[in-house]
Amino acid sequence: MFLAIAATFCFVAYILGSIPTGYLAGKWLQDIDIREHGSGSTGATNVLRTLGKKAAIAVLLCDALKGMVGICLVQLLFVHPEWIAMPPAYRDWMIVGAAFCAVIGHSKSIFLGFRGGKSVAISIGVLLVMTPLIALGTVATFGFVIAVSQIVSLSSISGAIAVMVLMIIFQKPLPYILFGVFASAYVIIRHRSNIERIFAGTEPKIGKKLSQENP
Template sequence: MAIVTVFLLVIVAYLLGSIPTGYLLGKSLAGIDIREHGSGSTGATNVLRTIGKKSAIAVLLIDMLKGAIAVLLVKLIYAYSPIELLPTSWQLWLIVTVALVAILGHSKSVWLGFTGGKSVATSLGVLFVMNPLLALGTLGAFGITIAVSRIVSLSSIVGAISLNLLAIFVDGSLPYIIFAALAGGYVIFRHRSNIQRLLAGEEPKIGQTAK
């Protein structure tokens, strides 16, 4: 029963993460494939540049919610299941696994030929359920950087780096430290083309068009 439950939670997490919010809103509101515009990402930043602020906010919130629900399901099973479906010792590791799968699903959506966004919003969503302090600290680092630089990609990278420090000094649990390393590293990896543009001084700021 435990293995079946884990399998179902992982599948649900991936499918939740895979919901192509930016693509669906692009199609329904603007009649476009968002992947053919701007940076080609389905995330909120490209939606902002391509469709507009309201759509970008909707994508951001829904993409966060996808990750939050995936992790929340694990916590609800442990808190309210009338029978012991899962060993208590698995909880943190299962939360981390489900969170990582949801993040992967966002950037490698089965509905979009395994393409997608940069996984920033979904990462933030899982963090708010995993540990709100980690989420707020990461969001704070992102907010300070974007206020100074006006560059979303740089702010996302700084947030990913900050998450690793916060996981060590604020949370301290091994599963969450490993999560921070993997999720933060993956977000940075997803921004590798942005890093090249940052180094070349060509990364657009908010309000500018991606090259």
């Protein structure tokens, strides 16, 4: 019974994560397929360069929100009297499973032929529900690096590394630490083309026009 319910909630988290907010913004605002512009990502960074600041902020918030909803649903399940008495490990593993599915859903959306964004915003969303302190530490790291470098991808990679480190420093449960390691590694891998451009000195900074960007 537990495995069946866990699988159901993971599936729901994946579907929520798969909602292609960046793609929908492109269609609604300019009737374009954002995957054919800039980096080809449906994430907030490519939305910023293609559709502008307001659209990017809306997509960023929606991407974070869909991750938060998936984890909140799992937490609400454990408020039910029949689930309260279950060992904490059950709750932790189910939350982590849903979190993984949400993150993967964002970058491998079932609605877009398993394409999508780079899972940064949705990762922040799930972290805000799982462990707010680490989410804030990650955002602070992102903010510091972007203030210094003006490079979104470098800031995202730095934030991903911060998640792994902070999970260990704050001695979170093993499922959370594993989520920190694997989700962060996944986000970094999704940025491999950005990493190549960073080393080549061609990664665009904030405000650089789309026509100047090397996708």
